[in-house]
Amino acid sequence: MSDEAQPGHVRIRLDLSYDGAGFSGWAKQAGGRRTVQGEIEDALRTVTRSGGTTYELTVAGRTDAGVHARGQVAHVDLPAGLWEEHREKLLKRLAGRLARDVRIWSLTEAPPGFDARFSAIWRRYAYRVTDHPGGVDPLLRGHVLWHDWPLDVDAMNEAAGRLLGEHDFAAYCKRREGATTIRTLQELSLVRGADGVITATVRADAFCHNMVRSLIGALLFVGDGHRAPDWPGKVLAAGVRDSAVHVVRPHGLTLEEVGYPSDDLLAARSKEARNKRSLPAAPARCC
Template identity: 85%
Template sequence: MADEVEPGFVRVRLDLSYDGREFSGWAKQAGGRRTVQGEIEDALRVVTRAERGFELTVAGRTDSGVHARGQVAHVDLPAALWAEHREKLLKRLAGRLPKDVRIWRADEAPGGFNARFSAIWRRYAYRITDHPGGVDPLLRGHVLWHDWPLDVAAMNEAARALLGEHDFAAYCKKREGATTIRTLQELSLVRDADGIVTATVRADAFCHNMVRSLIGALLFVGDGHREPDWPGRVLAAGVRDSAVHVVRPHGLTLEEVGYPADELLAARNLEARNRRTLPGAGCC
């Protein structure tokens, strides 16, 4: 599947962040729900005085309530419009966008770049506190309170069995025609001096609800309700387990998206579109 920029257009990379609390996720939806994509596309159309809108493509379509610090998107703009507005675009967008979404960078993208398909990894953080008094009021929109003491060492032991390329069907909400095979590159937890436990989760891509399901399983290990080998056994079973809870979205933040060197962007763009199978699995 080709991904050519139309003649007379320029592909622009946007780096952005948002507080997801009052958004119904990234993607535009019917019914007038407020979304990040909708806000940015509306602002872009207004500040450029364009007669029509321009659709964004995003690296990671975050769910309702999920935040982003290092989200990446692209948009194809007419070359004349880009030339006219590029110098003042960021400032104009800052004046038009609501305060819970900001664009920090808008640059012409290198050849072959696609915000979604050129990415080689996405890194999320999920933040939790098990303090008996609850969550710091200033952090309540970004940190989950878990009302059982957590054994972080046990959670890290459990996490190691989940690393690598697997079919994560047991930890994903199934979508018709979509694969659940992913490569989990990192899953580790650290408690900081303030007692906040931060889980770092990095993979080539994520299927729906994957991060929040993985954290839900690890919390059951951390609070002693399951043994450290349980999340790995759930993964191997390959089916959703009713004991795996999808934790609340507000503790989750997309921190960073990784891309290869410019000369490898086009090849990655094509590779990522192929339907994945595990080694030894049938194609159909």
Template identity: 80%
Template sequence: MSDEVEPGKVRVRLDLSYDGKDFSGWAKQREGQRTVQGELEDAIRTVTRSSETYELTVAGRTDAGVHARGQVAHVDLPAEVWAEHQDKLLRRLAGRLPHDVRVWKAEEAPAGFNARFSAVWRRYAYRVTDHHGGVDPLLRGHVLWHDWPLDVDAMNAAAEKLVGEHDFAAYCKKREGATTIRTLQQLSWVRDASGVITATVKADAFCHNMVRSLVGALLFVGDGHRPVDWPGKVLAAGVRDSAVHVVRPHGLTLEEVGYPADSELAARNREARNKRTLPADAGRYPHPGSSGCC
């Protein structure tokens, strides 16, 4: 599949962040649903005084209530529009966008760049506290309160069995025609001095509800309701387990998206569109082609 930018257009990379609390996710939906994509596309159309809405492509399509600190998107603008507005675009977007979404950088993307397909990893953080008094009121929109003491060492021990390339069907909401094979590069927990426990979850891509399902399973280990080997057994079973709780979205933040060197962008773009299989399942699954969240 070609990803050539149309003649007369410029691909612009946008680095942005948002508080997901009042959004129905990233992707545009039916009328009346407030989304990050909808707000950004409306703002770009307004500040460039365009009659056309220029569609955004994003690295990770976050769900309703999920936050982003290091989200990346791209938009293809007519060359004359970019030339006229590039120097003032950030300031004008800051004046037009609502306070819960900000664009921090807007620059011409290198050849072969695609915010979605060129990414080699996405890193999320999930924050939770088990403090008996609850969550700091100033953090309540970004930290989950878990009303049981949590054993971080036990959660890390259980997480080790989940790292690597696996079929994560047991931890994903199934979507017709989409693979659930992913390479989980990191899954670890750290408690800071304030008592907030942060899970770092890094993978090449994620399927729907994957991060929040993994977190839910590991919290059950941390509070003693399940043994350390339980999340690994759920993974090996390969089917959605009703005992795996999908935790609430407000504790989840997309922290960073990683890309290869500019010279490798086009190759990564092509590779990400190819079929992905496990050795025993050759030919069965199409590549996800996205980082549907989480």
């Protein structure tokens, strides 16, 4: 995999958003399921009149089924001639071809070394939940989880603070063969808004499968008094999945933003991100 487009091609950055309710996640799947990647690639093939040629997208964060995105980033490598022919009208043509639950906001030539996935230095998600006894505002029901126990936000923030930093998050991830579960959790904080909706901000260099929804599930158990604030940290330290940690429903989760370094550091970041991570070895114990 190259950090640069092949000769004769141009790497294009896409900034986009989507409502995940009608998608079986980002990534293309067998069986004809509707996915964000498949939808955009089909539209791109149609509006550029590319026949049987599909130009594959690389994405910053592969969201699961039902998860939304407001600030998703992807890239695609297009033949230079095709890009030159269509660049002025491509955005508007895609808007006319795509379904209304996915929008592309910009198409720009990426700087050298840019890779939507590997050049990213952080992804920021928001998870929204309400504990209002009456339930969720009907106009927000597709984006806010209802938790039917009162939640103590202070206790949840106390628990969240114990999870920050670089750790092996195996206890909060669905394992994938050959993939590391070591991540750096840069921010995990919760704020209750004037409307009563609690927004959890979760930012990390990267996330493993189900990590955000598992972390929120653990914090909800603290917030409603079923577990003490030190419990999520103990689960993390144990390093194994705990049956008490529930993976909360996907509709409350939105990918809000993806961060990248300055252009001169893109290639170096991409190379670093491809290296398999490990935690520093624990110091040897003396007699």
